[in-house]
Amino acid sequence: MRPILLSGHERALTQVKYNPDGDIIFSVSKDHVVCAWFSHNGERLGTYHGHQGALWTVDVDPTSTLLATGGADNTMRLWEVKTGKLLKTWDFPTSIKRVEFSADGRQLLGVTEKRSGHLGTIVVYEIDPDPEAEQTDEQSLRIVCEDSKPTVAGFSYLAHYIISGHEDGTVSQWDAKSGELLYNAQVHEPDMLITDLQWAPDRTYFITASKDKTARISAADSLEVLKTYTTDTPLNSAAITPVKEYVILGGGQAAMDVTTTSARQGKFEARFYHKIFAEEIGRVRGHFGPLNYVAVHPQGTGYCSGGEDGYVRVHHFDKPYFDFLYEVEREQAQEQANL
Amino acid sequence: QDQAKKNTADKAVIEARRRLLQEWLAWRESMVRMLEEEGAVIELNGGKIPSEEDEGAEEIE
Numbered sequence: 125m126r127p128i129l130l131s132g133h134e135r136a137l138t139q140v141k142y143n144p145d146g147d148i149i150f151s152v153s154k155d156h157v158v159c160a161w162f163s164h165n166g167e168r169l170g171t172y173h174g175h176q177g178a179l180w181t182v183d184v185d186p187t188s189t190l191l192a193t194g195g196a197d198n199t200m201r202l203w204e205v206k207t208g209k210l211l212k213t214w215d216f217p218t219s220i221k222r223v224e225f226s227a228d229g230r231q232l233l234g235v236t237e238k239r240s241g242h243l244g245t246i247v248v249y250e251i252d253p254d255p256e257a258e259q260t261d262e263q264s265l266r267i268v269c270e271d272s273k274p275t276v277a278g279f280s281y282l283a284h285y286i287i288s289g290h291e292d293g294t295v296s297q298w299d300a301k302s303g304e305l306l307y308n309a310q311v312h313e314p315d316m317l318i319t320d321l322q323w324a325p326d327r328t329y330f331i332t333a334s335k336d337k338t339a340r341i342s343a344a345d346s347l348e349v350l351k352t353y354t355t356d357t358p359l360n361s362a363a364i365t366p367v368k369e370y371v372i373l374g375g376g377q378a379a380m381d382v383t384t385t386s387a388r389q390g391k392f393e394a395r396f397y398h399k400i401f402a403e404e405i406g407r408v409r410g411h412f413g414p415l416n417y418v419a420v421h422p423q424g425t426g427y428c429s430g431g432e433d434g435y436v437r438v439h440h441f442d443k444p445y446f447d448f449l450y451e452v453e454r455e456q457a458q459e460q461a462n463l
Numbered sequence: 464q465d466q467a468k469k470n471t472a473d474k475a476v477i478e479a480r481r482r483l484l485q486e487w488l489a490w491r492e493s494m495v496r497m498l499e500e501e502g503a504v505i506e507l508n509g510g511k512i513p514s515e516e517d518e519g520a521e522e523i524e
Binding site: 144186187227228229281282323325326327328329343350366400401422450451452453455456 | 477480481483484487488490494495497498501503505506507509510511512
């Protein structure tokens with residue numbers, strides 16, 4: 125099926141997200157606007173206005189009731205998905221680089237930027253899932269990252285841990301109740317920025333993408349690196365697909381970082397790797413700038429990518445995608461069937 | 464002879480994949496057991512909060 129092009133943003137996309145049912149895609153961009161789209165036909169169903177600066181991040185709660193956003197205007201905001209009503213604004217001294225709900229939607233974390241005398245922090249708020257409710261001003265947790273600037277973070281299974289990725293290529297594991305640092309691991313090359321962290325559906329493992337041109341899967345409880353996917357371009361994003369054992373990686377050299385700027389040399393493709401064997405199995409072209417974010421449909425039926433070129437491209441997977449199996453996978457399936 | 468070498472190489476690749484697959488599946492199984500012990504309902508439902516309809520469907524089974 126041909127991809128659907130969502131052209132409503134005027135500047136580079138920074139994050140795209142499916143809601144849990146996969147029927148809506150939320151996108152944020154440097155153009156200050158949050159957009160919501162129907163994933164099946166690309167029709168825009170709404171926009172959320174209010175932010176006064178570039179947007180870096182968006183997340184939707186597990187019931188598709190509340191939307192969280194954060195950006196360069198130093199605010200984190202909570203919106204009602206259905207009406208577009210702004211429910212809450214939290215102010216900070218620096219910009220918000222990442223927001224993420226816990227699996228139950230009862231907690232929301234924000235990663236604040238390190239700048240001009242302010243260390244990077246991870247803040248957590250208890251969320252009342254009722255859109256009519258008054259949301260709290262009080263942080264239930266505030267982690268100050270003194271060693272290295274955090275760039276991304278999220279909640280593990282049962283919100284036991286907060287896992288954060290950092291500017292220096294390390295990943296930290298924090299006790300999500302006490303904020304105590306439990307463990308720090310050099311998951312990526314030293315001093316290579318971690319650009320993305322996305323969870324497996326059950327949040328027992330996650331994938332990180334880095335400027336070191338690799339994406340890696342690590343276990344949430346041990347931080348052991350289980351898989352490494354090696355590419356030839358700096359990565360901005362990595363996603364784990366449900367249903368099939370694949371990962372999707374996105375990146376590319378920004379035009380200002382290379383002397384030659386053709387799309388070919390920029391490597392503006394979504395790359396598919398087999399999750400377990402860590403071998404590349406395919407690429408999808410389309411964007412004419414780096415891919416800033418890739419997101420997978422929660423039911424595994426497609427994916428979308430947000431590009432530096434200002435477009436979101438929505439892809440629905442075809443039959444060959446689902447049929448593809450390595451011989452040893454076929455064997456395994458056969459053995460299972462015989463049991 | 465080249466063909467024989469190639470076959471040996473292919474065999475080694477397939478053996479390695481078989482091992483990777485077994486390791487992965489065993490680790491996944493241990494994670495699912497851990498989530499079951501912890502009562503991680505949302506996580507075991509693929510990250511979705513189970514709806515009452517889902518629960519109803521389970522009872523019918």
